[in-house]
Amino acid sequence: MIPVTKPYLPNREKLNRYIDGIYERAWLTNNGELVQELTKRLEAYLGVENLLLVANGTLALQIAYRALGISGRDEPTEAITTPFTFVATASSLKWEGVIPVFADIDPNTWCLNPANIEPAITPNTRAIVPVHVFGNACDVEAIGSIAQKHHLKVIYDASHAFGVNYKGESLLKHGDAATLSFHATKLFHTGEGGAIVFKRKEDLERAKKMINFGITGPETIEELGINAKMNELQAAMGLCVLDEMEENLKARAAVWHRYEQALSQNLQLQAKPKELDYNYAYFPIVFESEEQAVRIIELLKEHGVLTRRYFYPSLESVESFGKKPIQPISKDIASRIVCMPIYSGCDVKYVLSKTKRYL
Ligand SMILES: *Cc1c(COP(=O)(O)O)cnc(C)c1O
DSSP: OBOSOOOOOOOHHHHHHHHHHHHHHTOOSSSOHHHHHHHHHHHHHHTOSSEEEESOHHHHHHHHHHHTTOOSSSSOOEEEEOSSSOHHHHHHHHHTTOEEEEOOBOTTTOSBOGGGTGGGOOTTEEEEEOBOGGGOOOOHHHHHHHHHHHTOEEEEEOTTOTTOEETTEEGGGSSSEEEEEOOTTSSSOOSSOEEEEESSHHHHHHHHHHTBTTEEETTEEOSOOOBOOOOHHHHHHHHHHHHTHHHHHHHHHHHHHHHHHHHTTTSBOOOOOTTEEOOOOOOEEEOSSHHHHHHHHHHHHHTTBOOBOTTOSOGGGOGGGOSOOOOHHHHHHHHHEEEOOOSTTOOHHHHHHHHHHTO
């Protein structure tokens, strides 16, 4: 079986040594030594400041909203977001009492189309939550100026954009905050985990309190908080995966380029800006029709190749978000998209030999 993705498993002996250290210190969580080390190393690797490690990528979004004052607790609050993403982008908003307002995507980059943001703004709009989908860069310049004009916060869901640079610097530097997911299936992972990169130090400081119940001292509770801390075992995994990032990236890039070479003539691939330094996290294809996409998924499955309709369905059609207007471009792309297997060690030759037969 060729899965659509495979968690990257780093050197076992190295992981064992980190675990020995955890046993010696008998310190398992609450901003331990390894969490502090991973924070510093990720800031250096990504070229960012104000990075906060958290328990997962969904809490990263929730904490980012709260730290920036976006919450539906006190007044009706809306955030404009994309329907073409993993469900957590929108469900995290709704979970915080913020109404997700979907605006349609660009048909080529598949990111939130800035032209659709202003028409969706109401007196209750407080934030824009775009997604760097599959690691592609949103139109950060246009989104930035709309946000400034209307005094809105921007929180990028950058779960797919680990290590992506745009115009020579980290894509994570855009927005008031950008969040990452370190779930096992992501490019860089800690089993479960995530991070927030804040623009401003004071927002980082507020978020640090929020992830530990708002507790700031043995007898002081300064904020409403929750438990969103990363633990030492997660950080140990992350330190080991980070050490092998270059090999991992090289292997994935090779798979990605093989796919591109073989498939880009006949099929629609994601359009990316020239100044993007990509991370080869995903290889999505848009087929000519939904029928073709579904047929190829089934045929590949018969050969042991697992692909995935990702992202499907377009989120405005998900019932838990209430009745929402259809977003035609997102709906169309979602109906025809298929993500191909990509991971370090993926047998791309076999996958391509089977795929090309059915095109
Ligand atoms: C994976 C993912 C998340 C959720 O992250 P978890 O770490 O699984 O909680 C959120 N948004 C996007 C776009 C994702 O791909």
